Amino acid sequence: MERESMEFDILIVGGGPAGLAAAIRLKQLADAAGTELSVCLIEKAAEIGAHILSGAVMDPRALTELLPDWKAMGAPLNTEVSEDKVLFLSETGGRALPNALLPDCFVNHGNYIVRLGNVVKWLGEQAEALGVEVYPGFAGAELLFDEAGAVKGVATGDMGLTREGEQGPNYQPGMELHAKYTLFAEGCRGHLGKQLEAHFELRKDADPQTYGIGIKELWEVPAEAHRSGLVVHTAGWPMDNATYGGGFVYHLEDNLVAIGYVVGLNYTNPYLSPFEEFQRYKTHPMIRGYIEGGKRLAYGARAIAAGGLQSLPKLSFPGGGLIGDDAGFLNAARIKGSHAAIKSGMLAAEAAFAALAESRERDELTVYPEAFRNSWLHAELHKTRNFKPYMKKGLYLGSLLFGIDQKLFGGKVPWTLHNSADHTALKPAAECTPIDYPKPDGTLSFDRLSSVFLSNTNHEEEQPCHLQLKNPEVAIEVNLAQFDAPEQRYCPAGVYEIVRDEGGANPRLQINAQNCVHCKTCDIKDPTQNINWVVPQGGEGPIYQGM
Template sequence: MQERDVMEYDVLIIGAGPAGLSSAIAIKQLNPEISVCILEKGAQVGAHILSGAVIDPVALNQLIPDWQHRAPQLATAVSQDEFFLLDEDTGIKIPQILLPPQLHNDGCFIVKLGEVCAWLASEAENLGVEIYPGFAAAEVLYDDAGAVMGVAVGDMGINKLGQHKADYALGMAIHAKYTLFCEGARGSLAGDLENKFALRKDADPQHFGLGVKEVWQVKPEHHHLGLVQHAQGWPLDNSTSGGAFIYHLPEHQVAIGYVVHLNYQNPTLSPFEELQRFKTHPKIRGTFAGAKRIAYGARAIAEGGLQSLPKMTFPGGILLGCSAGLLNFPRIKGTHNAMLSGMLAAPAIVEAIANDRQRDELIAFNTAFAQSSIWQELQQVRNIKPAISKLGTLAGTMYAGAELWLSKLGINTPWTLRHSTPDNTTLKRLNSVAAIHYPKPDGVLTFNKLDSLMLANVSHDHDQPSHLQLRDTLIPITVNLAQYGSPESHYCPAGVYEIIQHHDAPALQINAQNCLHCKTCDIKDPQQNIHWVPPEGGGGPLYGAM
């Protein structure tokens, strides 16, 4: 049996996102002699990064205090902040004075997060960090004591039948004293670690939303640099929670997106189509008159909050950023907490290596995290997500506003609401709901999924094993289609799942080459029958302006 080549580092980081890059930079700032390697499954740093994004600069200010002077092109200061409650025909703008202060965006910046990550990567490389894009970590490796000792990179050059092609290459093993998992929401290796080390033993299930986003080039008269708009209400009903964002970027570009929380009940709902409907609202469509759509993408976000946090440390490593789930749900901001978590890990790792320790559990990180601003922030807003899930959008939002105001006044509610129902169990049977019939796209303001994919620059080698694996090949027809009307063909924002007729019987066709790596199928499938594993490194979307 062929043996893997092995590379050795002090620290291995999985994922070149905000958490991983910040941790690498912070480690090198503390001790330049520590060797640090980052593996990134995207073809380049930022290729798979998608977020709104309005960021709180607190972490960036700490990590690189002069970043605004050195990279002024990265961020646009928020100049105006608006929040709307919409019905089908009109909407109400909530006065800023009525919004809890935590929801204001004063001092925040609009960014394209992929560009921020690319810049952070260059800073990390200047400090001596080695970054390898196009290499997907496929398997966690353990030493004889059961501690994490690194990862194996996915093999290359395997065809659909599992046979070696002429260019086959066995993925190398990368060993490290400590391995940091920064894969983003619903990381495949993070899931393996949660199971092996029972990291979720004391936590509620993680909860997710799916964000679908477009970037448009708009006419100058419709552009307001630095304007930030958020909206709740139509087109979702009161029992389905979610919301929209519109951010005005430089060069007359506008980012628009819709987040649908994945505890929704109607199996015919399509988050992609909800974004298309949202754009047609009378208060929204004017911005896009005469405009051109230039980018598209989608990504799941972890929004369960404090109650859903797993134990983050285990022998040999840590879960960081959205792999753990550090989003501040009501603020719709997680980048600063992801970065801060990576920076918080750095001293514990540097201290352990300085004392010739390796692959133990970094208890010092847990202590620091419990005393950090991340914990305090998540503690303050811990009841918001479960309140909206339990009470519905209208009553839940009113409850959230009251609790946020009380928190700002220094009054913290003594109770903690739980949300123990996983997102995949919330769908109702098809025969008990009113099916949603979406309007046909006009090709000007609204579009279909396949046309949108061209703007995501998706690429996978067609002759490779599908990275979307079915644990039971019968369930898509006998359960999903029969009971729910094939929800995967609705929630997937890339048209990956399609019911076709095969030998006069329905069958599920998986168009894996379309996959945006959003992870929604791995989250929302009713019986958790779809298992997302990394495809060959470098595959997937190539986001440029997201």
């Protein structure tokens, strides 16, 4: 069946903070100029906000630039930060860092603790009110190019394919969406963004991106345990000194607490399990009191782009640009990315609108990276650019060096340290010590499958597997033989299992793709880069409620 096509002035792939900010800004500019502008935004989740997961403490600076009256408009930024705590944990205790010693990036005065999925849902309503055509449940599956080699849009995924990729009885071909410019806002490790980086060599002059995996739960706690506006960040246990990781506890409104843990994906021990590290983190004497006696409401995980300024790819290419975490604008030192995503979306929108006003189309939006270089966002990322490389030197030395960088030099040191790819960091299992994780107690700590249940994840089983192995034999001959199949542990959803015959022979990798929460950690951390995450049918995956 031939694919139908639709034409737009601007196409945006991804309905997170960056994509929606770009859509809103485009319509604002068109209204101010008195011109018609067709803007289409597609989102792979079943509804806007359903795939959004973040801590999250939000800096409202970019939102204020985008929608100055956001408070009066009812934006769900309900809990202003009232107190910051930074704790360095040992196995049995810990100590708080005096607030006077905190670098500016850890000070959250004027910021808000938010449920980012709710904020994104609200932004979607604002975009639709301005006339943006918003289509959730449609995944951008394929890049489309014109005769000159410029991006001319995307094709959405086919529906109703069988596991073998053949047309089933309910088959429907995807639709081609064409545009004069296409902005990619798929989030961290975007499926199409990764292809664009390779096709246009966007990383030729950039460091490899480096990532963390963030695992989060939402709890309802007793009123006496709740302290609205409290922000707690922790370092140290359960990570060893050489492994980057840290926890957070954010007290929202309505006796809700967001608790989570981030592990840098440049860890070296293949026996490490970020999921189990998070579960035991919650049992620490200085952490358990924040959630004890409460009820776990939701669970989820996602990868986090943490490389900073030196890991940003070239942002523009013929026909479009990368925005938000599709490029990697998150500020890891501030543990914030939504404000950066919004600002990048605005900058790209302004560049695309200016191009259309000059009757240009599908050329390179060079104004976009130029505008970024002259923005407060570039200045912010430049100030903290050495955070992740410092932390590779170990918790205490890295913290000291970053503190000196920020407190004494204001981030203006005359050097820039560099990042390396996370998948190269694993050591062979024979050189590492297995980690004996405690069994979940069902009160504070839990297993993977009961956790995935709370993410409301669903995939139609009768479809091609969206977790592709470039060479299935590598999973056993290299990953299992050399690294003891680390995909069994770095996946937070129990997607990957090594199964054997009754006698323990003939191991094979079983992929439970229906469990996938779309965190994309496997695509990042697989030591042989043998796993390729692609989009499943539109509308599938987790359905997060205000995560």
